[in-house]
Amino acid sequence: MPVDPQVQQLLDLRATLPPLHTLTVAEAREQFAARDFPGLRIPKVACVVNRDMQGPAGSLGLRIYTPPGHGSSPRGPFPLMVFFHGSGFVVCSLDTHDGMCRNLCAGAGCVVVSVDYRLAPEAKFPAATDDCLAATRWAVANAAALGADPGRVVIAGDSAGGNLAAVTALRIRDEGGPKLLGQLLVYPVTDHYDPGTPSMMENAEGYGLTRDGMIWFWDHYLAARWDAAHPYASPLRAPDLSGLPPAFVVTAEYDPLRDEGEAYAQRLQEAGVPTVLTRWDGMNHGFFFAPGIVDKAGAAIDEACAWVRSVCA
Template sequence: MTLDPDLLQRLQDLAGAPPMYELPLDTAREGFRKRNLLLDGPQMHAVEDLKIASGPREVPLRLYRPTNASELPVILYLHGGGFVIGDLDTHDALCRSLSLASGALVVSVDYALAPENRFPAGLEDCITAFRWVQDNVQSIGANPAAITIAGDSAGANLAIACTRRLRAEGASSPSAQLLAYPVAAAPDRGRASYRDRGSGWGLTTETMEWFWNQYIGDPSQSDHPDAVPLLAGDLDLLPRTWLLTAEFDPLRDEGIELGSRIAAAGVALTHVHEPTANHGFLSQGNSVSLSERTLRKAAGWLVEGWG
């Protein structure tokens, strides 16, 4: 197996750049932001920036509307970035593409980042955002029976925890979830995917360890099931799930194991493993044909489920 040529070119374009974990935090965030701003997303019928209160914080949201129709399905999107980097702009192109391909409203969440706000602050923001969507379905023109939660990498981790928390509390919760190469466990150099794919393919072992240490401030929280989905004993609470894993990804094995556990818990699971992709490839959108095709697979699964 070899990496998709377009994705390989993206890696070569970044060759020689200093590792993220060696950079000042603001520099790492701005570099990630600038790279992703080079990606173009499709035009929307409307895009609106909002802010909601989450405890002492204000959480920015971005609402993508593909058409002027009402009663649209809605996707709450939680961006990746290791819980440390990423924002509304870094995932703007992906959210636009997902909205257009699925015909759904997308609400992107700019949750609190670590280390300024460590676990579980970002998760609490995501739960607040989901409840805001529920409370405002009529005003935003959404269908309350078709609310999906989605995320990539750290965002997929947060999506799982958000859904589990809501369902455990007996609250209304997402009817489906879309998970791309999730952070399902603490970094583990003993996993084969960390040994085989932990360097040279984009996300590295050292960067993942840096992310995790920023996110989990209290070592006693490092095995909390809200931070480590593989340690959750209530995966049966999850709704139907679409899971994406990538071969050239240090998170490959934990994602595959998570899929097996979700299926064993009796949850309807569609698992797509992309043998020529690396971590984060879905964000490349229409600039990489593999990324665009995979995003359309995810959107098609959602549309089929919405009926």
């Protein structure tokens, strides 16, 4: 189907911005931080608290969202979601994904712990995944103090954050860690851009995220080219995906990452992992940012939240 008209309006508004791959890292971060989406659906949550934990390389920032009803609802303690924001491993922050986390918190009825992991190029692979693993373990160990249930834990992320969620699930399986009930992977990065996929070429430009942008991100993230083959960088290349928690994988029709996300879902299914794959036609990479503006974005977040509630029931 053609690009959704509501998505096209957003693309048109941003058409005059310089391409990501032509910017410095500082300029790219400023561009993403300045994004504004008037009319967003921002649901109420009970409270939002910033705090720090001791990470692998020093202080690691967290933002903790508590759903409505905390302290009085008989449903508490709440399930726990550890969330890793997208960024291409280079840009974005707790602030850029605040609205997304509020929608996940209220919609899924979870305590959400959003992780301010180290970004590249200042901290290259595997720094981000080390932080995300440590934060997941911290969140589970401190679940009771957060009003959450350490026995009902899911991890989640969008784009590069989806990569980090998938990798965190792999590392917990391989290295030991808390039991996970699920992994929510929203248009995840699962493989290096080389050799690439048909969707990487079909959607190379014109839909927000570009192939050149992905090359820019990967080149900043990896310290060495051969790191691209490591399953903790490219989880699609992991030789064995068995024994992982159930997955919900979201892809978008007009996304360079569509095919690698769907290939990962297929491999999970083949490995015996209960996996739901949902492709949103007419959508582009990043559409989860736009509930309240793009109708399908709100519907997609609602569907993802319903899955989280089901695995945590």
